[in-house]
Amino acid sequence: MRDPDNAVSGLVEGPVVQAGSVHGNVYLTGPVPLTVVPAQLSTPPTGFAGRDAELVRMDEVLRDGGVAVLKGPGGVGKTALALHWLDRGRERFPDGQLHADLALPSGEPVAPEDVLGQFLRALGVPAAQVPSGLAERTALYRSVTTGKALAVLLDDAVSAAQARVLTPVSGTTVVTTRRALLGLLAGGAEIVTVEPLPVEPALALLRARLGGERVAAEPDAASDLVRFCGGLPIALCVAAARAVARPHRSLARLVAELSDERARLDGLSTEGDLSVRSTLDAAYDDLPADLRRLYRALGLHPGDGFGPEVAAAMLPLDVSAAQAGLDALVDASLAEELDEGSYRLHELVRVHARGRTLDEDGEEERAHIVRRAARWYLHAAHRANRVVMPARGIICSVPEPADFTWPQVFSAHAPALDWLSGHRATLLALTREALHRSWPRLAYELADALQPLLILHKHREDAVASSELGLRAAESTGDATARDRMRKRLARALVAHGDWAAAQEHAVDLLDSSRIRGDRRGEAGALKTLGLVALARGDLADAVTSFQETAEILRSLGRRRSEGLVLINLSEALVRLDRHRSAIEQARRARQLLSALDDPDPYNVARAVAVLGQAHLAEGGISEARPLLEQALTTFARLGSGHERAGAHRLLAQLARRIGDEEQARSHEDLARKLLATRSW
Template structure:
């Protein structure tokens, strides 16, 4: 085919779609793209400049590309070609047909079109040789489709795709994410009007959150509002609040979020489709890659995860402190995934994922400084991570819990919502030692209340008792002793009914603590002695060590120093025999109190210092703060006000960080007394006043619950 077969009168093609009149934001992306495509960056005899814009459906790839193409079109006087590659269609466009379309635009008649793909590509490159043209390839399926359409030297190529196309050499790859809040708000304001938006800004922000800051969703929401000027924004806000119908609402004329998503999701097959649907059930949190192993019930499913990432249906959300990649679905894609995830296969996949969380949490809990009073389901988890993986992930258990905390809390809620009661309460119970170490009482209470409701609905009496016991402990920490006693009595009764001696003994220990802290020392002594007998009967030596310490603590409160010394000594001996360093630290704190009451200050300081060393070694900042508070008080009382004040201030900072207001109040009290004895009246008054205020707030909070 000769080039002279072209019709000489055909004008250069100027095929760019119209620019976006309300294009908003993307400043850095626009700068990078226009710089890559500008005439100044392109050598007339150099290879074509290639820029690829990728991202999930609805993120605004084509809008950005069109906007930037218009910004640089003056540098391409020979014209601009626009080809739609149909990458999201059931059958993407054939490169040979696309080349025919391009050649026609360049003036080649149908009779002159070569027959083969190779011949058409050669003619296409010849026609564009040394003619600076911009070739816009929209919605590419993959690199192979694009490669056939690359022009010769001196041109530029702009590609959009939902897939991460990384195989083309010398390419600028620009990955788009959702809009930041400011730009999302600006886009909605440009569509519906800034005054209307300003008048209902809270509703507008809620709409943007429901849209997940996805540009297509914002445009659809804006179009609906623009078409209904009489609507308050709160009407659409309420309609978008229900995630199960949100995609139904995000439709306006031919603009439709679900349709855009379906063009990608319908291409998923087999394991990728199963994984996508299951991930939709797992909530808004980021997830580790092993979740796909659980979904598919096989090892090493990384390739499936990678395929979803490459299709921009799953986002790589970063790397956690353990070095694990984290993955996350966009909120609206999660709504799409959930639509087809109601079958038994997805329920079984969910049960396996929850089993993985539970087994990992139990494994990590076993490595924490203290696991006292752990109560777990008798039936094993339905799926467990391989032993090597478990060991690697939980080698540093606190770091693992820190990395997975949000996912674990969400998993408890998810298990409860889907009727997997045993998974819900088993996971909630496994989280208790971690919550205890970090004083995360709100999450402790949340997970236990959710799991308690689930256990009751399923008639799971052991789960109900375990969650009541855990909630009773939270109430103890919050000085809500009447509530604590009520929950602990109910837990005890259920454990007794089930013949679970250990569970009953654990509940009785809680009743003893509630009695002691509310002033009923003799009653507390009875509870602890009863619990001790039960621990001895079932051979629970850890429970025995706790009960002996608790009895010694009561005798300390009763000022019976001889009996306190006896019981605390027995508890210390047993803790050391068991290698339970945390229990040794707790007993050492009580022995410090004992020696202080005996006016043996040096020994008291030694015991409190030993306790602090133990807790710091174990990484228990919470108990460490109490040891530090006791040590600081002893130092100050001995006359070392500087070191004492320093330790008290350090313990106060930890209590404030952890949200332990009771510990905070007692430290304020000790500091106030320290400064009063030093004659610093104003500072003493400040600290003592704060102690009184905090205790009043604690009593008021307990009364409102």
């Protein structure tokens, strides 16, 4: 017998039943709809801390639904923040929670149509009824989600277009990304910036993972762990996991293992998702070639707070290209914009960038980049110093390169001084680097360029450090004048630091060598330094003798500015010896000399005015002292010299007590204490 023909002709939609004969009723039904409410969000990780400001911001942005974009570097805890916020508000989403990772482990984006298919099926759409095309799936997703109280978490979004089609019509969407999803922001989404954890929340995370007792037993090591991890939760979690796996090992041992920069990223990475290196590698691999080159170069920059001008000098690039590159690195969450025109790399990002340049660039190329950076900072410091202390000489053996460009901050005293202050650590680090790379002349000139800032702000430890570096550099050059200049500076820094014995030793050796060479100016510098040591020790008679001999030599050499400076010191010593009339005469002479200079020296003129006011006050001349001290205070405030300003306030406090105004005296004393408390001597 031949098989019956099992064919259907025409267009048919829906179920079809073919039978030779049917007895009874036939019931046709479609697939049973899914009634389970999707709950795809995982439990928030333990140890969550330090995100109060971000949670408040999310409350504001998502009060009535909408889209929040959590942007920050890889491993900063964006997903943990999103899960924590969504978990505490689960009752707001009775229609379910959806979650999708939008990037593959390779960094490639997940196709949005694949995620839409998963979401539609989770929302109860039968698999057979899920359309095959992106447009159809998008339209159905919008229809299904209309009127729903949903929460959708889109993790690691690669593009705005990818995230946009996955945003439901109703409900709340949280997108995490390390990229600038400008298309989402233009469409009404609001950004929540997620930065590394501050110290205390980072320690709280460690305590949650390690236990409070273990952290309390080694507080210094725990603090070092936080510093090495740079506040990145992913790094902190890996460090904690390593410590948990070795409960009998100290945290100090783990810190020692992480102290090597080249090994640090591997030490903060594990197999699987918890890998600082793979997180940064993925971000780096996403960059085009020109941005990778800029990123590697910035890994050689020794400090925070670099601008497009120095980035342009390092490669070199046009400044506009450097600016665009820095903005692109910010968009990729590999750099942070501190302020307009100022950027930095997170500590672990800097370690990663430095590792990349060590792996991919030759030593000659790296040295060229560092040298150009050092020269740029040297000439930038000179430009600032000409504004901050125009009377002070500039030491520079290399002309300013024509292709360097400069920030617009060197036209006035306050911004120029702020620039020097903000780049103090960078200048000091570059001095060390130049000496390490056997560029002694450059190291010497960088150390010298730091002096105006160190004079005004009295960073005493840095003054000693920079002078020691400068002295080593000067000795390497074989330049006796440079060596003596730095030795004198080191001795005076040691006086201010309280190491009088070492200062005296340097000064005596400098005096002997100067006299042997017949160097009268060097002799004067050594004598003045010995006077400063004596003044600090309270040997006032010896101080007066040394300052007087110094002044005589400088007067014979026609060094008017230097003579004026030592007369300020002489007047101070005479005031303390109660020789008030002589102190007034010397202070007046100092003020006259310094005021008549061709290049203005307002800082030292103010010092002369202050000591003149002090001498009048000591003699009882209240009416003469007040205007002088107030004039000096105004100048010190304008020049940003907190230490000298505090001294003027204390003298005005003495004056107020002399006339019985105790309230005014307390006010001046309080101002002096606040000024001194804000500085690191």
